[in-house]
Amino acid sequence: MGEAERGESAPREVVTYYCANHHVIRPVFSVDAQIPDTWDCPKCGYPANRDSKNPPPPPKITPYKTHLAYVKERRSDEEAAAILAEALESLRERRRSGEVIY
Incomplete structure (x- = not known):
């Protein structure tokens, strides 16, 4: 060949x-x-x-954000506490009514 x-x-x-x-x-x-x-x-x-004396700078890397970090950007501590209280009350109500919750 x-x-x-x-x-x-x-x-x-x-x-x-x-x-x-x-x-x-x-x-x-x-x-x-x-x-x-x-x-x-x-x-x-x-x-x-192609410029040996002036190569481009490394890109700026943004750090990885967790799901919790994004949530904390959108919600204040007071809003988070209110949402948690509402979810816990709903869960307690469902348990009082006899619903099986895993």
Whole structure:
């Protein structure tokens, strides 16, 4: 197998990208392809560009929020206490009426 069976290879060019962690990425593109301005570094995931002296800064990562954190953003402590009291009263009423609750 070689070029004789598959045909000739398309002309290619190597483009060098640099990320903030000093990784060098060299993907190969077709000569006819439009070369992107940025490329994701396969080693660290940071964005990379073609300027070795000024790579793009790492993206700002927002910390993971739990469900409780989102609820606390929407409700005040007084609202939470009122909702809890209402739910407990409903549960107690259902138990008094004999309903089986697991």
